[in-house]
Amino acid sequence: MRIKLIDITDVIRSKNAGPYELTFDIMFKSLDWFEKVVAADAINTDTVCRLFQLQPDDVLNIIPFKPAKAIKITIKRPLCSGDLGETDVYGAQQHAPLLSLELNLSV
Amino acid sequence: MKEPFRILSAAAMLGYGFPVESFEAGMSKHPHLIAADAGSTDPGPYYLGAGKSFTNRTAVKRDLTIMIKAGLKAKIPIIIGSAGGSGAKPHLDWCTDIVLEIARDNNLHFKLALISADFEKSRLKDELAAGNISALDPAPELIVDAIDASTHIVAQMGVEPIIRALDGNPDVILAGRAYDPSIFAALPIKLGYDQALALHLGKILECAAICATPGSGSDCMFGTLYEDSFVLEPLNPIRACTTQSVAAHTLYEKSNPYMLYGPGGHLDLRDCAFIQETDTSVRVSGSRWIPATPYTIKLEGARPIGYRTVSIAGARDPIMISAIDQITEAVSERVADNFRDLNWTYHLRFNIYGKNGVMGVLEPTPSTEGVHELGIVIEATADTQDQADTICSFARSTLLHYGYPGRRATAGNLAFPYSPSDISTGRTFVFSLYHLMAVADPAEPFPVTFKDV
Numbered sequence: 001m002r003i004k005l006i007d008i009t010d011v012i013r014s015k016n017a018g019p020y021e022l023t024f025d026i027m028f029k030s031l032d033w034f035e036k037v038v039a040a041d042a043i044n045t046d047t048v049c050r051l052f053q054l055q056p057d058d059v060l061n062i063i064p065f066k067p068a069k070a071i072k073i074t075i076k077r078p079l080c081s082g083d084l085g086e087t088d089v090y091g092a093q094q095h096a097p098l099l100s101l102e103l104n105l106s107v
Numbered sequence: 108m109k110e111p112f113r114i115l116s117a118a119a120m121l122g123y124g125f126p127v128e129s130f131e132a133g134m135s136k137h138p139h140l141i142a143a144d145a146g147s148t149d150p151g152p153y154y155l156g157a158g159k160s161f162t163n164r165t166a167v168k169r170d171l172t173i174m175i176k177a178g179l180k181a182k183i184p185i186i187i188g189s190a191g192g193s194g195a196k197p198h199l200d201w202c203t204d205i206v207l208e209i210a211r212d213n214n215l216h217f218k219l220a221l222i223s224a225d226f227e228k229s230r231l232k233d234e235l236a237a238g239n240i241s242a243l244d245p246a247p248e249l250i251v252d253a254i255d256a257s258t259h260i261v262a263q264m265g266v267e268p269i270i271r272a273l274d275g276n277p278d279v280i281l282a283g284r285a286y287d288p289s290i291f292a293a294l295p296i297k298l299g300y301d302q303a304l305a306l307h308l309g310k311i312l313e314c315a316a317i318c319a320t321p322g323s324g325s326d327c328m329f330g331t332l333y334e335d336s337f338v339l340e341p342l343n344p345i346r347a348c349t350t351q352s353v354a355a356h357t358l359y360e361k362s363n364p365y366m367l368y369g370p371g372g373h374l375d376l377r378d379c380a381f382i383q384e385t386d387t388s389v390r391v392s393g394s395r396w397i398p399a400t401p402y403t404i405k406l407e408g409a410r411p412i413g414y415r416t417v418s419i420a421g422a423r424d425p426i427m428i429s430a431i432d433q434i435t436e437a438v439s440e441r442v443a444d445n446f447r448d449l450n451w452t453y454h455l456r457f458n459i460y461g462k463n464g465v466m467g468v469l470e471p472t473p474s475t476e477g478v479h480e481l482g483i484v485i486e487a488t489a490d491t492q493d494q495a496d497t498i499c500s501f502a503r504s505t506l507l508h509y510g511y512p513g514r515r516a517t518a519g520n521l522a523f524p525y526s527p528s529d530i531s532t533g534r535t536f537v538f539s540l541y542h543l544m545a546v547a548d549p550a551e552p553f554p555v556t557f558k559d560v
Contacts, residue, residue, distance in 0.1 A: 017362040020245050025358045052469045065364045067354035074362040076245050078468045082151035084454050087467040089151040
């Protein structure tokens with residue numbers, strides 16, 4: 001089953017976690033969707049690398065957090081926040097590619 | 108059994124404001140402490156480096172006036188963390204000046220405690236040589252040059268320096284750079300409440316009503332600490348704390364929601380339970396505190412890298428848009444060639460909105476296909492303001508009149524929204540330190556001074 005991430009979530013956001021890391025929070029509409037996505041390992045290092053043109057080493061962790069029905073992704077910031085070449089000091093507008101992500105949930 | 112310890116968190120950031128009605132609702136619940144966090148590294152390195160606040164003075168004075176008057180009347184302490192935004196000396200001085208002005212304006216008299224968080228460069232070099240400073244991955248290893256080049260270096264204090272200040276029975280405490288939860292947790296920990304619960308409650312209260320739904324950075328939040336749990340409740344009838352909203356906040360701005368690292372250890376939240384207490388309040392239990400040996404504090408520093416000038420423009424011509432990369436490259440070459448005899452070191456960038464202006468290298472579709480207009484920010488950073496002005500000005504005029512292949516619009520390539528078109532933004536900074544330092548005594552680096560106002 002293919003499904004759009006945007007259709008099964010309430011929140012998709014990005015923000016700095018300190019000046020060297022960028023973190024994404026994906027909060028699902030229901031515990032059922034959260035568990036389905038986690039069980040299918042549908043959001044993994046490969047997915048994140050593909051979405052953001054990253055190498056696997058750039059993906060620091062992907063952690064399911066059941067109390068918030070959420071999956072958290074943390075990556076290395078391409079630049080330390082505010083370095084020359086910066087485009088988003090707070091890191092609050094880096095989530096957009098996740099909005100168009102489609103997942104394959106056939107376990 | 109201990110009496111529950113009650114805390115009023117005024118706002119997510121001192122100066123972000125809060126409705127007086129919410130604050131008064133909080134005061135009517137007889138809190139033992141009023142606190143607000145005033146700092147963050149989120150706004151970037153400039154504020155720490157330049158010694159400026161990222162919040163507005165009038166807005167900070169407004170919030171502090173309400174908090175100080177209410178705290179003095181109720182005879183409970185008011186604690187501000189990371190005063191002035193970045194919590195270095197100029198920031199602490201800025202906030203102290205506001206507090207003294209409030210005292211004069213309102214004929215108030217009280218005991219003020221100030222906790223500094225600055226580090227001498229000589230000390231840091233000694234600590235580095237002694238192997239007490241380590242990089243916080245993925246930050247690079249610290250070198251002496253980074254220490255020397257920094258304008259301000261601070262560390263985030265834990266609860267210990269604030270407890271030392273509280274020992275002097277002040278009415279108001281202004282702390283320099285502080286780990287956000289410290290200002291909420293210090294007093295209950297001093298009184299013997301559970302450290303893990305106090306810090307976890309502080310971690311949530313520091314963002315005030317952001318943990319409610321609908322969330323807000325400019326509204327109050329109330330926390331009650333029990334021996335085995337704590338309860339969060341909003342003070343504005345339009346908001347509710349739900350298990351989802353509180354748990355969601357646990358994710359905010361950190362890399363791992365189960366392990367929250369701070370001065371001297373970390374909170375382990377793997378066994379936490381979030382329970383809906385009433386329709387609008389949530390009870391949290393099960394937080395654990397895992398102390399670390401040695402005790403480490405996080406250093407933050409910023410160093411200047413020159414001066415910046417920017418120019419903002421737009422482009423609507425489809426021929427220009429389709430060739431934007433070649434055009435900006437040619438303009439960069441023209442700039443370099445024109446000033447090559449001066450041997451300046453500068454950074455010239457054309458940030459193209461409509462292509463990859465927001466996401467840079469992370470952008471999956473860095474293309475202008477189908478785009479009908481572009482925003483262009485020309486940025487020049489150089490060793491002096493005059494050099495930055497020169498490079499930006501020359502790049503702007505060259506881009507404006509550059510004759511690219513196929514051009515029809517020979518009168519000009521750019522739409523400028525402003526006159527003057529170029530903006531000198533002054534000194535520019537980058538983060539230079541983001542490292543851990545081991546300390547023998549967690550209070551020692553953060554000296555406390557008292558002042559009778």
